[in-house]
Amino acid sequence: MDLILYHAEPIANSAKSLIPLHEKGLTFESRYVNLGKFEQHEPWFLALNPDGQVPVLVHDGAVVRHTTVINEYLEDAFPDTPPLRPADPLGKARMRDWNKFVDEQVMNHVSIHGWNRRVALLARQYEDAEFDRLVARIPLLEQREKWKTARAGFDPKELANAERKVRIAVDKAEAQLSESPWLAGEMFTLADINFFSHCAMMLTRLFPEIGKPELYPRLYAWADRIRARPGAAAALAMPDHTDPAITAAVEKPRGAAAPLPGPPPQRGEGASG
Amino acid sequence: MDLILYHAEPIANSAKSLIPLHEKGLTFESRYVNLGKFEQHEPWFLALNPDGQVPVLVHDGAVVRHTTVINEYLEDAFPDTPPLRPADPLGKARMRDWNKFVDEQVMNHVSIHGWNRRVALLARQYEDAEFDRLVARIPLLEQREKWKTARAGFDPKELANAERKVRIAVDKAEAQLSESPWLAGEMFTLADINFFSHCAMMLTRLFPEIGKPELYPRLYAWADRIRARPGAAAALAMPDHTDPAITAAVEKPRGAAAPLPGPPPQRGEGASG
Numbered sequence: 001m002d003l004i005l006y007h008a009e010p011i012a013n014s015a016k017s018l019i020p021l022h023e024k025g026l027t028f029e030s031r032y033v034n035l036g037k038f039e040q041h042e043p044w045f046l047a048l049n050p051d052g053q054v055p056v057l058v059h060d061g062a063v064v065r066h067t068t069v070i071n072e073y074l075e076d077a078f079p080d081t082p083p084l085r086p087a088d089p090l091g092k093a094r095m096r097d098w099n100k101f102v103d104e105q106v107m108n109h110v111s112i113h114g115w116n117r118r119v120a121l122l123a124r125q126y127e128d129a130e131f132d133r134l135v136a137r138i139p140l141l142e143q144r145e146k147w148k149t150a151r152a153g154f155d156p157k158e159l160a161n162a163e164r165k166v167r168i169a170v171d172k173a174e175a176q177l178s179e180s181p182w183l184a185g186e187m188f189t190l191a192d193i194n195f196f197s198h199c200a201m202m203l204t205r206l207f208p209e210i211g212k213p214e215l216y217p218r219l220y221a222w223a224d225r226i227r228a229r230p231g232a233a234a235a236l237a238m239p240d241h242t243d244p245a246i247t248a249a250v251e252k253p254r255g256a257a258a259p260l261p262g263p264p265p266q267r268g269e270g271a272s273g
Numbered sequence: 274m275d276l277i278l279y280h281a282e283p284i285a286n287s288a289k290s291l292i293p294l295h296e297k298g299l300t301f302e303s304r305y306v307n308l309g310k311f312e313q314h315e316p317w318f319l320a321l322n323p324d325g326q327v328p329v330l331v332h333d334g335a336v337v338r339h340t341t342v343i344n345e346y347l348e349d350a351f352p353d354t355p356p357l358r359p360a361d362p363l364g365k366a367r368m369r370d371w372n373k374f375v376d377e378q379v380m381n382h383v384s385i386h387g388w389n390r391r392v393a394l395l396a397r398q399y400e401d402a403e404f405d406r407l408v409a410r411i412p413l414l415e416q417r418e419k420w421k422t423a424r425a426g427f428d429p430k431e432l433a434n435a436e437r438k439v440r441i442a443v444d445k446a447e448a449q450l451s452e453s454p455w456l457a458g459e460m461f462t463l464a465d466i467n468f469f470s471h472c473a474m475m476l477t478r479l480f481p482e483i484g485k486p487e488l489y490p491r492l493y494a495w496a497d498r499i500r501a502r503p504g505a506a507a508a509l510a511m512p513d514h515t516d517p518a519i520t521a522a523v524e525k526p527r528g529a530a531a532p533l534p535g536p537p538p539q540r541g542e543g544a545s546g
Contacts (some may be wrong), residue, residue, distance in 0.1 A: 062363050069369045076362035089349035090335050096342045104377060 003028040006048065007055040008035045010238045012111070016067040017055045018238060020074050020190065021233030024081035031084035036122060036243050041137040052139045061072075068099050071190045084190050095184040098191035104170045107198040109162035113206045115150045116159060122243075123151035167210050169199060170219060177218035188229070196226050276301040279321065280328040281308045283511045285384070289470035290328045291511060293347050293463065296504030297354035299349060309395060309516050314410040325412045341372050344463045357463050367538040368457040371464035379442045379473040382435035386479045388423045389432060395516075396424035440483050443492060450491035461502070469499050474509075 005021060005028050007014040021028050031040045033054050041052045047066050049056045057064040057073065064073045075085045086092050123131065131151065138144045149155075172193060176183055183191040200223045203211035213220035226232050278294060278301050280287040294301050300315050306312045306327050314325045322329045322338050330337040330346065337346045348358045359365050396404065404424065411417045422428075446468060448457055456464040473496045476484035486493040 026392055059363075063362075064366045064370075066370060066373055069366050069373060071361055072369060073366040076365055090281040090332075090337075092349055093337045093342050096345060097337075100339055100342060100376075103373075201483060 002060045004031055004033070004058040004224040005029070005055055006031045006033050006045070006058075008033055008040075009240050009242060010236050011199055011201065012107075012114070013053070013067050014055050015235060016194055017057065017070050018235035019193045019197065019232050020071050020084055022194075023084060023229065023232070024074060024078060026074070026078060026081060032239070032240070032241060033206065034241060036241075038134050038137070041134070041139075044162045044225065046139060050139055068103055068190075071193070076191075086184060086187055086189060089186065091185055091189075095189045098183050099194050101169070101172075102191070102194040102198055105165060106195070108242065109165040109169075110202065110206065111147075112154055112162050113159065113166075114202065115146065116154045117206070119147070119150045120153065123147055163207060163210070166199065166203075166207055169195075170203065170210055170216060173222075174216045174219050175199075177222050177230065182222075188226075192222070192226060193232075196223060196232075200226075219258050275333045276329040278302070278328055279304045279318070279331075281306055281313075282513050282515060283509050284385070284474065285471055286326070286340050286382075287328050288474065288508060289467055290330065290343050291508035292466045292505050293344050293357055295508040296357060296466075296502065297349070297351060298346060298504070299351060299354060303511070305512070305514060308388075308495050309514075310408050311410070311499070312411075314407070319412060323412055325416065328349050335371065340451055341463075341467070342374055344466070348463075355522055357461065357466065359457060359460055359462060364460065364462075368462045368464045371456050372467050374442070375464070375467040375471055378438060379468070382438040382442075383472050383475065383479065385419075385435050386432065386439075387426055387475065388419065389427045392420070392423045393426070396420055436480060436483070439472065439476075439480055442468075443476065443483055443489060446473075446495075447489045450495050455495070461499075465495070465499060466505075468498060469496060469505075473499075 003026060005017060007018060007030065010018050033045060035054070039045060040049075040054055045056075046052055048058070048063055051064075051065070055067065057070045059073075059077060064070050072085070074081075075083065085095060126134065135144050135147050138147065173183065178191075179254065180186060182188050183195060200219060205211070227236065276299060278290060280291060280303065283291050304441060306318060308327070312318060313327055319325055319331075321331070321336055324338070326338075326339065327518065328343065330343045332346075337343050345358070347354075351480065358368060395538060399407065408417050408420050411420065446456065453459060455461050456468060478484070483489075
């Protein structure tokens with residue numbers, strides 16, 4: 001098959017490229033990379049992406065990396081499929097302005113809260129020597145440090161600052177959605193997919209103080225409209241291979257016997273590399 | 274006039290959008306924003322860009338922000354001008370992969386060294402009360418912190434880490450330029466303009482241990498090819514309104530009586546907001 005996506009569970013980075021593939025009706029081969037087994041740091045994967053991060057797209061043998069680049073590539077390479085990018089220059093600029101904001105000002109701040117909950121448990125499963133061996137294979141210094149921090153515990157100040165940044169982003173999205181049905185205007189675009197995948201879809205779970213439909217009614221209605229789209233729904237229904245023990249531990253409510261209110265439990269929570 | 278660029282000296286962010294405008298032969302109105310007088314934090318400028326950062330493009334009344342977004346917008350809005358973006362999808366992806374790398378992994382690391390030299394002097398010109406008043410107007414918390422840090426002095430560990438990241442980037446560019454004449458392949462693109470404006474053009478001055486033509490012969494030859502292009506040359510020749518006292522202080526060789534070897538003194542060094 002000439003179109004291959006290497007990806008993990010349909011959340012964060014992986015959801016961000018799985019949704020466009022399904023929305024555009026593209027036939028592709030799904031190759032699952034098990035982050036729980038650190039497959040993204042295996043030599044075969046590093047040959048595809050030296051940074052050791054999912055997802056990676058391979059089209060007719062050519063490798064495309066980074067979700068924002070992959071998603072614009074799908075628009076350019078398959079112009080006869082349903083577009084997820086405005087046709088007019090100003091619409092494209094609005095979409096890219098949002099993508100830049102999510103990539104640089106949102107994604108990492110959500111991610112450290114996901115890592116703090118889920119990846120921390122994964123990192124603590126290992127004895128010191130085995131953990132050190134696994135971390136030594138990670139190509140990027142920043143990622144090695146992030147894994148060590150996940151095991152040791154993130155600084156509460158850093159977590160609080162990340163939550164502050166997420167609140168700014170959610171306020172900004174709610175304000176935009178009072179002016180237009182989608183983030184970049186009248187059309188559902190890669191900007192909506194980006195903010196949904198990297199922030200909105202895990203908001204209730206990761207940020208209980210922010211993620212409340214009564215605080216952000218437009219954002220929650222917008223997220224429901226995305227989940228109801230056949231393409232997005234098909235992407236989000238892709239298999240979850242996460243270790244059930246990790247999932248059970250993460251999904252256990254913090255300091256409460258009753259289950260958390262809100263949408264059904266979500267998955268993955270942001271490990272990508 | 275229907276095309277306006279608000280910008281500062283032709284270096285870093287401002288060079289990055291001035292070069293494409295000149296390369297494409299577009300007639301535009303240049304509106305100079307004096308960063309030395311903190312004009313980018315004045316209410317009239319914040320109305321254009323609430324983040325308080327240059328440059329900003331205004332086209333027929335529509336505002337476009339962020340250099341990478343502005344530069345793709347110029348490609349989309351003026352398709353009959355000389356292209357700075359490959360026509361084929363894979364070429365576009367390669368260009369965007371480099372742009373993403375420069376925007377997220379290079380630019381800020383070069384910038385703090387520029388701030389450490391030039392903006393520190395600017396920040397120390399003011400009495401405490403006046404400095405506090407100027408900083409209080411800056412909309413982004415991160416930028417307020419950066420100005421305070423510039424005045425107090427950057428952490429040597431942070432400067433060393435930034436230099437490490439710059440070395441990785443320069444190694445990566447040198448390796449790419451052994452495979453193709455330009456960063457994204459056979460064509461001069463926005464990727465070259467990005468890496469030149471945010472890193473290569475100030476490499477010799479800011480990073481004397483890295484910025485040596487004998488270490489990076491392909492990169493220096495590539496930078497000379499860029500400077501020799503009429504469009505880039507016209508952009509880089511735009512006026513420098515920097516306070517001469519600041520320029521003289523910055524350009525004084527560190528601990529040496531003789532002038533620094535290398536290209537002629539460069540300007541601005543990276544303040545954008």
